[in-house]
Amino acid sequence: MHRAIVKAVRGDKVLADGAWLTCIGNRTVREGEWIWTDGRCVYGHESGGGNSYVPTNVLSGIPILQLKWTDHKERMCYSYYAKGKLHELGFSKEETWMVNSSRHFAYVSGYGILDAEMDERGNLYTLEAVNVLVFPLTGVDQRDSILAVKCNGEVIAAYDLVQMFGAPAVSDPTDRYSCQTVGGRVDKEGNFKVMIWHSVSEHGGDGSHVRTDRYVFFDGSNLEPWMENTKTTSSDSVTGESHTSESRWSAPDYSVRYPLHDGMYMRFPANLDYLISGKKYISKIYSAKDELLMELETNPTARTSLCPLGQGKYLVSVVPSSILGNETSELYLWEDGQLTLLMKGCLNRRLRRMSNLNKWKKAGGFR
Numbered sequence: 001m002h003r004a005i006v007k008a009v010r011g012d013k014v015l016a017d018g019a020w021l022t023c024i025g026n027r028t029v030r031e032g033e034w035i036w037t038d039g040r041c042v043y044g045h046e047s048g049g050g051n052s053y054v055p056t057n058v059l060s061g062i063p064i065l066q067l068k069w070t071d072h073k074e075r076m077c078y079s080y081y082a083k084g085k086l087h088e089l090g091f092s093k094e095e096t097w098m099v100n101s102s103r104h105f106a107y108v109s110g111y112g113i114l115d116a117e118m119d120e121r122g123n124l125y126t127l128e129a130v131n132v133l134v135f136p137l138t139g140v141d142q143r144d145s146i147l148a149v150k151c152n153g154e155v156i157a158a159y160d161l162v163q164m165f166g167a168p169a170v171s172d173p174t175d176r177y178s179c180q181t182v183g184g185r186v187d188k189e190g191n192f193k194v195m196i197w198h199s200v201s202e203h204g205g206d207g208s209h210v211r212t213d214r215y216v217f218f219d220g221s222n223l224e225p226w227m228e229n230t231k232t233t234s235s236d237s238v239t240g241e242s243h244t245s246e247s248r249w250s251a252p253d254y255s256v257r258y259p260l261h262d263g264m265y266m267r268f269p270a271n272l273d274y275l276i277s278g279k280k281y282i283s284k285i286y287s288a289k290d291e292l293l294m295e296l297e298t299n300p301t302a303r304t305s306l307c308p309l310g311q312g313k314y315l316v317s318v319v320p321s322s323i324l325g326n327e328t329s330e331l332y333l334w335e336d337g338q339l340t341l342l343m344k345g346c347l348n349r350r351l352r353r354m355s356n357l358n359k360w361k362k363a364g365g366f367r
Contacts, residue, residue, distance in 0.1 A: 016042075060356060062080060062351055064079045068091075076093075080357055097113075099348070104118055113126055125186050136170055137176075146160055157192075161179050175203060182195050185261065198213075206235065232245050253268075282295050296339075302320070313334060
């Protein structure tokens with residue numbers, strides 16, 4: 001048994017030491033990695049060229065949770081992606097979201113959580129949503145205004161968005177005030193960026209009505225305006241005719257840098273139409289080295305995750321449209337500039353390969 005460097009991979013065949021070897025283990029082997037071989041077969045591999053042999057009963061891959069309809073109800077299905085395809089393990093009793101690093105994983109709630117991330121030590125970071133709504137006509141007075149970042153359940157940063165934007169000035173029953181986080185990302189150190197929708201609707205005694213909608217990004221230090229739309233309606237005091245005017249402002253297209261994870265980020269056009277008309281919304285996804293990876297139909301309010309598979313291929317999960325913030329994702333394979341749907345109902349906060357899936361399988365009740 002000796003070590004060799006992989007020069008190429010074709011299915012279960014691996015080119016090393018000038019010969020094509022057969023991969024009989026169940027670990028994913030990639031070009032440029034070290035393997036253990038007897039000159040005919042590949043039994044395992046190591047990622048850094050160390051000396052320890054990796055046994056073939058250690059299963060690596062990308063863990064995936066899916067909300068799937070079966071037996072006349074929705075149940076959580078465990079699967080993993082390895083060697084170019086999905087492998088279904090079976091169903092678990094609980095329904096929950098998941099985030100993982102290369103070695104650790106955690107289950108997280110889908111409600112009230114904008115995003116979740118896990119570092120290589122197993123620390124869990126969560127970014128909590130803000131939902132402020134004051135509407136006297138319907139009796140709603142909800143003022144959950146604290147944007148919180150937590151590490152393992154402990155608050156490490158908190159911001160009062162109402163204090164930042166100003167308290168609700170509601171003087172008429174039909175006035176309305178809203179301040180909500182509609183998207184956000186947190187990283188492995190607790191850094192974050194959120195998209196905030198701030199809306200004020202006011203009615204005057206003369207029948208006038210002014211509504212202003214603002215979309216801004218906030219990272220704990222800076223407010224970055226993105227779009228603003230103001231619609232004014234007034235009535236002529238003599239004729240009674242109604243007049244409406246509208247003004248719009250937006251930052252330059254693709255000027256906002258919005259993080260995804262693992263250094264990847266996206267840029268997108270400033271266009272309100274995607275929120276109200278269902279038009280396609282194409283964003284550009286970049287690597288940590290500022291290389292354009294793909295142009296994808298998604299927007300900053302949709303939860304998006306990518307996992308590189310090698311040779312320009314990616315697993316991609318994206319929420320087609322987000323209203324509540326806890327919608328499940330669709331999982332795709334990106335290859336040669338095309339998306340192929342693999343599943344719906346994905347419950348992953350991140351798509352990320354794990355070096356050993358055995359503990360994750362055991363947590364789901366699988367051996």
